[in-house]
Amino acid sequence: MLTASLQPTVKLDRLSRRFGTRWALRAVTLEVEPGEVVGVIGHNGSGKSTLLRVISTALRPSVGEGWVYGHHLVRDAVDVRRHIGFLAHSPGLYEDLTATENLMFAARMLGISEGGIAGTLDRVGLAHARDERVRGFSAGMQRRLALARLILGSPRLLLLDEPYNNFDPQGIELVNEVIEDARRAGGSAFVVLHDQRQGDRVLDRVIELSRGALLGSNAEAQPLTLATT
């Protein structure tokens, strides 16, 4: 672990990820401070989602290291997961459970009280559908429920993969509120975007990935080896 006084929210050191022979991330070195909201942009296949999935511990890095609140991404994966909330492309919900039951399951897995479920559903505008099965939800409603699951655990680090997709203007406003709330609480966020203008209001800085490397770094030109992990 890093010592508390030096502790950024996220610290990545030459983080790389390979799928077969293709490098999806190339030597990404980055630090994010508490309260900072970072936009991640880049073309399709540039490694934006892979970056978020490696930080979330869903994928292990092939080379390099990373820490979230001082916890190592590989060695302390369970501790890392206590701090993160990941909103992926797909909502990842159980279609035969109701909205309330999906959040009950999330609360039980997170080890938190189920008392906040009604309020959370109300906040994302799904109070009227709390007892309906997710199977009948529209894409936007499913996205709102996934957002409700994310905020239920009050994570300190938000990992949002194209969070504005499938949302109406009120939904977009809701996403921005969630990001602002996290920032006010001292948390941080990574927001993957295709169009930087979508997140203009909440972003503190923007990083761009190209073929897995951070633009502005010279990682793309450097050969990668599997010698270090």
Place this chain on the structure above:
Amino acid sequence: MLAADLRRVRAIVWKDLTSERRSKAGFNSVAFLGVLILLLFGFALGPDTEALRNAAAGALCLAILFAGVLAFNRSYQLELDGAALEPLLLYPAPRWTIFAGKFVANLLFVLLLEVIVVPVAIVLFQVKAGTGWIPAIGVLLLGSGGFVALGTFYASMASRSRAREVLLPLLLFPMLVPVLLASSEASSSLLAGNPMQDAGAWVKLLTAFDVIFLVASFLAFDHVIEV
């Protein structure tokens, strides 16, 4: 910490069984397949009562085996349908809790299946169990434990493959031979009144493989489930 993890195991069992109860299609098709296999064995063996009785335990094990494979595939299909596997893996819980939850849910599912197929087998194969039926049920439960442990483990491996319906039996069936053999032999012996006094040895073998499969699956699960 352990109490919190056990609550997570319970949450996974509740989620899987609630989803299964709501969809119904899964259990109905699995139970129907189990009964169908028994019927086909019955037809194949013909009207010879002695042959039917001798084959009862083996036919029952095979019916549970084939129907169970469908159940194991379904348990991960539930996660894959809604892309829910990744969120499941990102909860702050050790991976063994996921395996344990899936194992218990699958075990309950298979036991429910047995509640249906065992009486059908008794009637269809004209089994006269005498006093041997109580230990035979114990053997069935033991066999189910090893079968479900290995099935849950291999289903998690196969779930990442597009050919999972084919891959799971290919991985699972060869490994299950000791469990299948010991269950079948112990049950046959017990139902026949244990004339050779060999049921105990088969039960010991079955118990040993149950323990090996359960421990190995728990330990290895973390390495096979990465998204």
